[in-house]
Amino acid sequence: MKTIFFSGKGGVGKSTLASAVAWQLMEAGNRVLAVSFDPAHNLGDIFHTKLSHRKKRFKKTNLFLQETDLEQSANEYIEANMSLLNEVYSYMQPFNMDSYFNVLKYSPGVEEYAAITAMEKLFREEQENYDYIVIDTPPTGLTLRILALPKITVAWIDRLVKLRKQILEKRYTIHKLSGKYSEKGTKLAYEESEDTVMRKLLDMRERYQNVQNWLAGDKNSICVVFNPDYLSLRESQRLMTGVKDLNLPMHTVYHNKLDDPNSDIAQKVEQELLKGRPDVVVERVPNMAEPEPTCYIMDKNLIQSFQENT
Ligand SMILES: Nc1ncnc2c1ncn2[C@@H]1O[C@H](COP(=O)(O)OP(=O)(O)OP(=O)(O)O)[C@@H](O)[C@H]1O
Ligand SMILES: [Mg+2]
Numbered sequence: 001m002k003t004i005f006f007s008g009k010g011g012v013g014k015s016t017l018a019s020a021v022a023w024q025l026m027e028a029g030n031r032v033l034a035v036s037f038d039p040a041h042n043l044g045d046i047f048h049t050k051l052s053h054r055k056k057r058f059k060k061t062n063l064f065l066q067e068t069d070l071e072q073s074a075n076e077y078i079e080a081n082m083s084l085l086n087e088v089y090s091y092m093q094p095f096n097m098d099s100y101f102n103v104l105k106y107s108p109g110v111e112e113y114a115a116i117t118a119m120e121k122l123f124r125e126e127q128e129n130y131d132y133i134v135i136d137t138p139p140t141g142l143t144l145r146i147l148a149l150p151k152i153t154v155a156w157i158d159r160l161v162k163l164r165k166q167i168l169e170k171r172y173t174i175h176k177l178s179g180k181y182s183e184k185g186t187k188l189a190y191e192e193s194e195d196t197v198m199r200k201l202l203d204m205r206e207r208y209q210n211v212q213n214w215l216a217g218d219k220n221s222i223c224v225v226f227n228p229d230y231l232s233l234r235e236s237q238r239l240m241t242g243v244k245d246l247n248l249p250m251h252t253v254y255h256n257k258l259d260d261p262n263s264d265i266a267q268k269v270e271q272e273l274l275k276g277r278p279d280v281v282v283e284r285v286p287n288m289a290e291p292e293p294t295c296y297i298m299d300k301n302l303i304q305s306f307q308e309n310t
Contacts, residue, residue, distance in 0.1 A: 002219045019046045032131065034064070047065060070115060164197055228269050232269070240277075255284045259286075
């Protein structure tokens with residue numbers, strides 16, 4: 001399975017091109033899942049069909065569509081973590097964590113964590129089922145934060161693991177000295193293999209490390225979509241810098257909504273964006289005359305360079 005992310009400034013054509021690429025990959029004989037991680041979904045509108053959190057087969061083809069419900073994912077994420085906390089710290093019942101539940105969903109970062117958790121689950125569960133997963137993402141800032149999370153999380157978990165080891169060592173010492181190793185009737189472990197917190201931490205670490213390996217690996221591709229204008233150029237430059245900082249693979253950019261590829265502005269934007277990046281392939285996509293460009297009748301081949309490059 002390969003994954004392709006469509007990223008870029010708001011309104012440049014991420015959803016349209018993600019849909020077109022998904023459609024063309026399916027037409028080329030692949031099993032494809034197109035999934036939106038943008039809270040403001042458009043996939044359903046583009047394919048003229050109602051979509052939900054559950055994937056839906058599109059017109060008996062090998063193309064499947066899904067719009068991730070990030071609010072639901074965020075609630076699931078918080079609930080899972082609350083019950084984990086309650087389970088692990090059952091001896092701390094006076095500290096009533098339920099009251100935090102409603103507030104936590106407004107906490108900064110929850111949407112990003114919900115997105116990356118849903119993505120990790122998707123990659124893990126669907127690996128065998130698809131040749132490609134095409135991902136429509138929210139505009140630049142949120143996408144970069146989501147893509148940065150696995151690496152940041154692994155670094156944090158490593159620190160927590162270190163702290164946990166120190167706690168377990170202290171417990172062991174106290175147990176040796178006093179013979180006491182329970183709290184309010186709950187037996188407290190001091191062996192790493194018996195400690196629930198340590199096991200959960202290591203399990204989380206493995207999952208985030210896997211998703212990080214996937215994102216940075218050669219089966220993944222981050223595509224940047226931009227338009228022939230300076231605002232789009234500036235934001236795409238920031239996006240490409242972010243993708244480079246995160247060491248993620250990026251070899252195709254889509255210059256979308258081109259009236260004339262030879263116009264001054266189109267050439268300047270392209271030259272500036274690709275300065276120092278001869279490795280990147282540019283796919284030029286015309287500005288279509290139709291009032292509603294339906295992705296799956298777009299006649300330009302958008303997947304050739306992509307298939308060659310990944
Ligand atoms: N090549 C094209 N020619 C003409 N119109 C296009 C083209 N690509 C996209 N559009 C139109 O531009 C608008 C924005 O496209 P789209 O929704 O795909 O962008 P987006 O980057 O996903 O936006 P958002 O950031 O809001 O998710 C839509 O009206 C779409 O039909
Ligand atoms: Mg979109």
